[in-house]
Ligand SMILES: Nc1ncnc2c1ncn2[C@@H]1O[C@H](COP(=O)(O)OP(=O)(O)OP(=O)(O)O)[C@@H](O)[C@H]1O
């Protein structure tokens with residue numbers, strides 16, 4: 001885990017996986033490694049968020065979530081960051097604008113699970129996000145089809161890379177997106193929190 005801003009070299013292809021990570025789990029590790037391979041990324045930065053603007057319930061303290069994330073994710077090509085807290089951003093549109101202005105020489109790709117693609121059209125300035133960064137969507141159990149037919153996917157359909165072409169994503173000018181099928185993991189932070197709450201009662 002890095003207290004300051006992560007380092008990046010010119011031309012690097014870096015995936016950004018934003019999330020509450022409340023807590024981080026093997027599903028996050030799995031999609032990160034799949035995304036790195038399939039989108040040919042040099043690095044992935046986990047952006048452990050101060051809080052999802054669409055979720056009513058506040059997450060566990062940021063320091064605790066960062067500590068668990070660093071424990072769960074041991075790949076040296078993955079950085080666990082608190083960039084949003086550092087930049088003072090909560091909305092992804094602002095976070096992306098912030099990192100792109102800090103690292104103008106990096107090719108960023110926004111990463112998200114298929115469940116997030118389904119609600120993407122409810123995100124603040126989602127069309128602007130899609131116009132500013134390529135987006136890599138990773139299959140999640142039960143969400144692959146809903147993601148494919150989501151409002152955002154239909155709106156962005158002509159910018160979708162055909163299957164097998166996802167390795168080009170980081171080099172594409174946005175809007176560009178790809179949905180990859182991967183061996184799926186049904187891990188979720190909700191299930192872990194529910195198990196912990198059950199164990200306490
Ligand atoms: N098992 C998984 N398969 C695919 N994508 C996942 C998986 N778990 C998390 N993600 C994705 O990782 C990102 C961060 O997820 P998040 O931290 O919200 O975890 P979560 O398990 O979805 O949490 P919660 O259950 O609290 O919503 C999101 O884009 C989410 O779609």
Ligand SMILES: O=C(O)c1ccc[n+]([C@@H]2O[C@H](COP(=O)([O-])O)[C@@H](O)[C@H]2O)c1
Pocket residue numbers: 017018019020021047049051052053054055090091092093116122123124
């Ligand atoms: O910017 C928005 O309006 C917005 C709305 C919902 C979610 N997000 C981002 O999506 C990422 C995944 O969120 P979560 O809580 O599902 O892990 C995380 O980086 C959030 O900040 C962003």
